[in-house]
Amino acid sequence: MTATLLRREPPETPAEASSRRLTERVFRIRESGIIVVLALFVAVTAGVQHRFISDTNIQFILVNTTIYALLALGETMVVISRNVDLSVGSVLGMSAYLSADLFGGHHGIPIPLVFAAGLGIGLGWGIVNGLLVAAGRVPSLVVTLATLYIIRGVDILIVGGGMVTANTLPASFTGIPKSTLLGIPDLAIAVAVVVAAGAYYLRSFRSGRELYAIGSNPEAARLTGLPIGKRVLFAFAVSGAIAGVAGVLWAAQYGTVDSTAGTGYELTVITAVVVGGVAIFGGSGSVVGAALGALLLATINSALYVLGVSDFWDQAIFGFLLILAITIDRIISVKLTAALRLRSTRRGT
């Protein structure tokens, strides 16, 4: 037993090393691809309309990105494990209302407590999703489709025709999205730190790597003895908790919250994640890519506005972009497989 544990991996053959390098290079290209598209978009728009790169507009784009980038972080963890969380929009909506409503009911409630409440609501729903998927062994598409309905329905039952308006919220709360550090919104910095932490976790932690393993081959992961249920539950819990926090931020940003807050967000988030290079059937992709995907969507949204194109074009462009991204990914992966096969035949391995 000890012997097997201590046995060293055989040294990598040059052929293996080079194909690994090729694979890595391609995936790096995938992420830089988004950056190139992003840069092109910014350059062209700024060329036509200079105020696109004004400080105010950049701040606007960054703040708009934060909620989507946060949600994309949680969604990425779920998608990597070959699941999907469709309930994020509903969780965000419920958390936004209930947390903002706290200000009306309890005057002078500390803001961190409100964030904790949002996190708790989200975490609770995330655990419900995770348990249903992991213990119930039901596909997450179905489970989260159902909880999308249920959470929104419960939200409507709670809220009724009610609404939280901006004047019941303290200025220190609604000011959160507006405060900046050296011209960069505080929120954007905070989200960047969170995304970086998420990226580090997925890249370097054992349990993070196990999410990839589960997503790329669940059967193999099971045979290897990975705690699939536990990891999947964790991914859903994180996604829910993040959606809860995002709900509080949503309330801070928009001020007015009714029972429709966050409706349809799940589609935009999944679009951001997939455009960011995360494979919809798990096993590959990164949090940074997903966050860049969210940034790209927010940039396009703002660019259309600045260029005077009606924002009715947004959706069509997002949809087109999503299809384009998965098509390109597919072509890359087919070419990559072919290239690797060619190499191994040439080398006679």
Next chain:
Amino acid sequence: MAPDVGVAPLPPHQGRPGLASIRARAPWAFRWETGLALVVIVIGIAGTTASPSFLTSNNLFNLGLSNGEIAIMALPMTLIIISGEIDLSVSSTLGMSSCLLGFLWSRHWSMIAIFVVIAIVGIAAGALNGLLVTRVGLPSLAVTIGTLTLYAGIAEILLGPNTVSNFPAAYTNLGVNAVPYTGGAITYSTAIFAVLALIFGVVLHATPVGRSIFAMGASPEAALFAGIRVKRVKTVLFIVSGLVCSFAGVLYTFRLSTAVQNNGVGLELDVVAIVLVGGVSIFGGQGSVPGVVLGVLAFAGIQNALLLTNFNQEASGVVAGGLLLLSVFGRNAASYARRLREWSPARRRRAEGAAVDGAAAGSQP
């Protein structure tokens, strides 16, 4: 429909003999559809008790009115999910067709020309889904989330913030009047659903194409090796879905007499929920059109019963979602029971005992 339905009875010493023999003699009693039919009957009884107006022709008319398009879209969805794919773009195909109708009508096109254009656009929308899934080899979930957004976006571009509502009464009457000679209970959408359900049912359950749809859902590879043109059939299914959904868009527009860019938003969830409640497996290869028809009845019945009992109608998603969860967990009930039995302490002790015995036996020289 479940694969275990036609299995030969277990030998008497295995399992509980009573249950096994009932199962062998009356396999239909164990089908999902039977349980669902019972649920529908219970809903009918409960609804009638709660409100005397539940089973009146007037209420049946309203029930058909508010669920007609969803029910119609559920039929092609049934075939697509059985074939192992999914089409989430159904509602935005409906919305796109609705906006196209409004857009062209406001530009004084003739109705016939508009119908032709809508049919072509529906076919094209379905074909794009089908080709991306089968020829490019992309997962249908991702493709149709993309086209869900794309088609809804096209609908927005077509009408923007405008609303078109000056449709001729001859057409909008189709949306709100009952079919003649039905006692005012059957809407045109209900009648169309019934006819389509019959066609889809026959195609799925009584033709080679239908069998091949089950085969490719159960195992695409095996279906391919059996000589089934998997890609072609799937493409055709997506095209049929596009066509049917664009037709549903026309019905929807005439029913509300309004074309507006957010028509149909979110209906895809209702459609998928109905199909799964109807006993279709999300993994493909299992399901039936009668089951889905029962699913439609259960779904519509519950929503309607809630409406009559003054439950907040907007919150009916709680019930729809609950029904969806119940249906998937209900299907797995047998396997949960088995897992629970395997976990039981007595069983585990026995298994451990056997393992120890085995190890002891193995360690002997």
